[in-house]
Amino acid sequence: MYWDRKAETIQQEELEELQLRRLRAIVDYCYRNSRFYRSKLKEAGVHPGELRRLEDLARLPFTTKEDLRENYPFGMLAVPREEVVRIHASSGTTGKPTIVAYTKKDISTWAELMARVLTCAGVTKRDTIQLIYNYAFFTGGLGFHYGAERVGAAVIPSGVGNSERQLLTMRDLEVTAFSSTPSYALYLAEFARERGIDVGEFSLRTGIFGAEPWMRQRIEEAYGIKAYDNYGLSELCGPGVAVECDARQGLHVWSDHFLLEVIDPESGEVLGPGEKGELVFTTLTKEAMPLLRYRTRDISMLIDEPCECGRTHPRIARLMGRSDDMLIIRGVNVFPSQVEHVLLQFPEVAEHYQIVVDRRRSMDVLRVKVEVTERIFRGEPEELLRLKRELEEKLRSVLGIRAEVTFVEPGTIPRSRGKAQRVVDLRKG
DSSP, rough: OOOHHHHHTTHHHHHHHHHHHHHHHHHHHHHHHHHHHHHHHHHTOOOGGGGGGGGGGGGGGOOOHHHHHHHHTTTTOOOOOOOOEEEEEEOTSSSSSOEEEEHHHHHHHHHHHHHHHHHHHOOOHHHHHHOOOOOOSHHHHHHHHHHHHHHHHHEEESSSOOHHHHHHHHHHHTEEEEEEHHHHHHHHHHHHHHHTTGGSSSSSSSEEEEEEOOOHHHHHHHHHHHHEEEEEEEETTTTEEEEOOOOOOOOOTTTTTTTEEOOTTTTOBOTTTTOOEEEEEESSSSSSSSSEEEEEEEEOEOOOOOOOTOSSOOOEEEOEEETTOOOOTTEEEEHHHHHHHTTTTTEEEEEEEEEEEEEEETTEEEEEEEEOHHHHHHHHHHHHHHHHHHHHHHHHHSSSSEEEEEEETTOOOOOOOSOOOOOOEEEEO
């Protein structure tokens, strides 16, 4: 099922011609309308007219989140202020928030991209979709909302919090699809279990999640649904950059709107398919705040194989971590997603865990606090010891360093209605 079959199954040669045409146009647009990019391009010695092929993209300078913060609030605008019809912003938890502006055309393009995302996940005009997102500065709520309305689904903008009402709404209004952060989806399922509510008896059949590493199997088992991963960044538009199809063998990047590169995060060298690196995007159709070679810090790889769904847009593997979230422990690079991957292989482990990094006698120590099922926690000590040993051996094999596993009582690791705090680094400060 396609939202825009012609666009989603475009032939490779035609797609590359479209990308090159749009790349040359957006670079010229940035040169003429953005003081920031005119200065950057001149400094790099690049003139828009010199771009002859897609490989010339590598000649352009990178853009970083620091650039957006340094140009806060409106230094990245490429249109007059009166053409801006919407402003979103990041949380700003690590400094100034990054401002994201949209023209009327940007909003329309975003809605179309989100319609593709939702259709990929099986949402149609016959569905009722509950959107459990903050509808304020966060791009998720309104992005999904506009896309669902474009598809023709009935939208329930339930916002965040009030878990009892969320479940009541989900049940009584016969919701068939929902979207939230994966942490809140798991929290809500646990909230329901504690109150004797079986969400598996609801009308739900599909869910779209993203924004952080998540446990597909646990979500699907809890709700009896098919769960899809989606990818986006507020700096690019919000959700709507990439999504899984029914094959769920990677996420299709809508490359008629976002030109993707994978680079070595240290050298900046462009990598080929199957090579793990940092995702870099160039927006091809944005008006208000176009971005050239934006470094996301997200780690993944390009999948350069045909997809059984028939879509021809390139795919990326599910995110493997972030270059700026990477932990360096005794000289070894450790990504939190590696730990999660190991824990998922043990059915005795619950969905809540926390990675704690500390320093003991000048030596870095990695500990993984894990909730296990009630039966295991209250069971025989020998069984706990066996599970601890197997987990530690598997973690050592995957990470290349020793990790101490600690089992904690179910319900004791802090829950979150937003993104879960998976890592506590006690070496800082």
